Amino acid sequence: MAGDYETFEGIYLDLSRQPGKCRFAASGMGWKPSGGDTWTLTNTEISSAQWSRAAKGYEVKIITRTLGIVQLDGFEQDDFDRAKEAMKAYYKVNLEHREHALKGWNWGKAEFSKSELHFNVANKPAFEIPFSEVSNSNLAGKNEIAVEFSTGDGTTNGKKKKNSAAVDQLVEMRFYVPGTVKKGEGEDG
Amino acid sequence: VGDGKGKRQIKRFESYKRENQLPTSVGDLKIVVDIKNQTIIVPVFGRPVPFHIATIKNASKTEEDDFTYLRINLLSPGQGVGRKDDLPFEDPNAHFLRSLTYRSTDNNRIASICDSITEMKKNATKKEQERKEMED
Numbered sequence: 362m363a364g365d366y367e368t369f370e371g372i373y374l375d376l377s378r379q380p381g382k383c384r385f386a387a388s389g390m391g392w393k394p395s396g397g398d399t400w401t402l403t404n405t406e407i408s409s410a411q412w413s414r415a416a417k418g419y420e421v422k423i424i425t426r427t428l429g430i431v432q433l434d435g436f437e438q439d440d441f442d443r444a445k446e447a448m449k450a451y452y453k454v455n456l457e458h459r460e461h462a463l464k465g466w467n468w469g470k471a472e473f474s475k476s477e478l479h480f481n482v483a484n485k486p487a488f489e490i491p492f493s494e495v496s497n498s499n500l501a502g503k504n505e506i507a508v509e510f511s512t513g514d515g516t517t518n519g520k521k522k523k524n525s526a527a528v529d530q531l532v533e534m535r536f537y538v539p540g541t542v543k544k545g546e547g548e549d550g
Numbered sequence: 551v552g553d554g555k556g557k558r559q560i561k562r563f564e565s566y567k568r569e570n571q572l573p574t575s576v577g578d579l580k581i582v583v584d585i586k587n588q589t590i591i592v593p594v595f596g597r598p599v600p601f602h603i604a605t606i607k608n609a610s611k612t613e614e615d616d617f618t619y620l621r622i623n624l625l626s627p628g629q630g631v632g633r634k635d636d637l638p639f640e641d642p643n644a645h646f647l648r649s650l651t652y653r654s655t656d657n658n659r660i661a662s663i664c665d666s667i668t669e670m671k672k673n674a675t676k677k678e679q680e681r682k683e684m685e686d
Contacts, residue, residue, distance in 0.1 A: 376579065376596050414569040416598050417577045432596050463572070465565025465589050465602030467624040468644040480647065488594040504628060505648060512653065523595055529580050529654045531594060532619065537626040537646040 367447040373417055373434045374400060376523045383433055385447040390423070392433070402431060407452045412441060413459045421456065429476050430491045432523070462487040471536060490534075494524055506536045565589040565600040572598055580659075581620070581652060583666040588674065590622065590667060592650060603674045609667035611660055617653040618660040622667065624648055 366386035373380050374392045381394035389403040406425040413420050419436040421444055436444065445456040462469070462482035469482035478490040494510050501507035512530045524530050565587055566572060572591065575582050576598035582591040588603040607623040626646035627639055654660050 413597075414572070415596050416579050416593060420596065434596055460569070461597065463564075463566035463569065463600055465563065465600040465605065467601055467605040467626070467647040468639070468641055471645045480645070488597050488599045491595060494595060527579050527593060528656060529593060529620075529652045529660075531592075531650070532653050533649070533651040534647065535649040537628065537648045539627065539643055539645075 367443055369436060369440060369444070371435050375432050376434070376527060380435060385444070385451055387451045402428070404452055407454055410448050410452075410454050410456045411459045412436075412444070412456050413461055424476065429493045430489075460485055471538075491523070501535060504538055504540070506538055508534045508536070510534075563588075563602050563604045565602045572600075580654075580656075581663050583663055583670070585666070585670060588670065590663075592622075592652070603667075603670050606667065606671055608671065609664050611664045613657065616655050618655075618657040620652045620654070620660050620664055622650045622652075624650070 366384050369383045371380045372383035372392065374383075377394065379394040379397065381392050381397065384391045387404065389401055390407070391399055391401045393399040402423070402425065406428055407423055408426050409424045411420075411422045411424075413422065415432070415434040417435040419434075419438055419440065421433045421436060423431040423433070425431060441456075441458070448454045448456045462485040464482055466482050466487075469480055469487060472479045472481060476492055478492070480487050480489075490508070495508055496511040497509040499507055510524050510531050510533065512524055512532060565584075566589070571587070573582055573584055576591055576593070579593045579596065581593070582598075584591060584600075587600075589600045590603070590606065591598050591600045593599070601622070601624065605624050607625050607629075609620065609622045611621070612619045624647055626648045627642050629648075652660075
């Protein structure tokens with residue numbers, strides 16, 4: 362049974378370089394790096410949540426109502442039950458376990474959701490691209506779509522771009538999409 | 551073992567079966583070369599994403615200002631390379647990731663990653679060639 366709040370240490374917010382303390386409470390979520398400013402998310406913003414293996418450890422991904430995707434990485438595998446319980450008690454949200462594809466294949470199906478492009482390999486997500494990180498996309502050739510990512514320190518909704526925090530920054534991805542492509546389709550919007 | 555119909559067998563490969571097989575170094579959100587598992591792992595918005603050497607065509611780097619750009623080209627239909635021979639695609643109607651470009655100020659490491667990918671690809675191709683010769 363969850364108490365007034367649940368706290369997790371060593372959590373990275375949106376690929377932050379510094380870890381911080383993450384807290385789930387009825388009013389919402391908070392994150393604070395040592396000596397840094399507190400980030401908060403009110404409970405009404407929390408639409409759904411997913412649990413996956415990420416880079417530092419396990420990730421709680423929050424799909425918000427108006428603020429895009431929030432990623433909290435660095436959870437231990439054993440934190441799942443505690444995080445799930447807290448999400449359910451405070452936000453009436455089911456922390457859904459999402460296993461990612463690790464086959465190492467480069468073919469699958471690109472699908473669009475509200476805030477992300479999912480690339481699914483053998484019916485499991487291999488990676489996601491938050492739309493907020495895309496700076497441009499165009500039809501680069503016959504059946505080829507190029508997606509460019511911002512590498513500057515730009516912000517969206519007051520949030521720092523995730524890519525700018527990375528050591529190795531993703532600049533561009535190109536996709537091959539079979540079939541006939543109508544003129545103008547895939548152009549930047 | 552050929553089926554006698556002249557259809558080339560698609561070689562199955564898989565980088566990892568379980569999440570705990572990923573090297574711990576993926577936590578640094580940098581590109582990782584895992585020679586043991588013949589795989590390159592790239593960070594995509596916080597997610598470590600493996601690509602088996604069999605999906606990789608080549609890697610190249612260019613230097614520009616303070617950055618080194620690493621481009622990894624992946625095998626996909628319609629590239630005009632070995633079109634008839636060596637590229638059986640398990641699902642030619644799928645979407646394919648065709649290339650990935652990263653940039654980093656860690657120039658020496660990017661150069662060494664690029665060399666490792668090239669070397670790994672060379673060895674994988676050589677092995678594949680030997681395997682085919684054995685079959686013939």
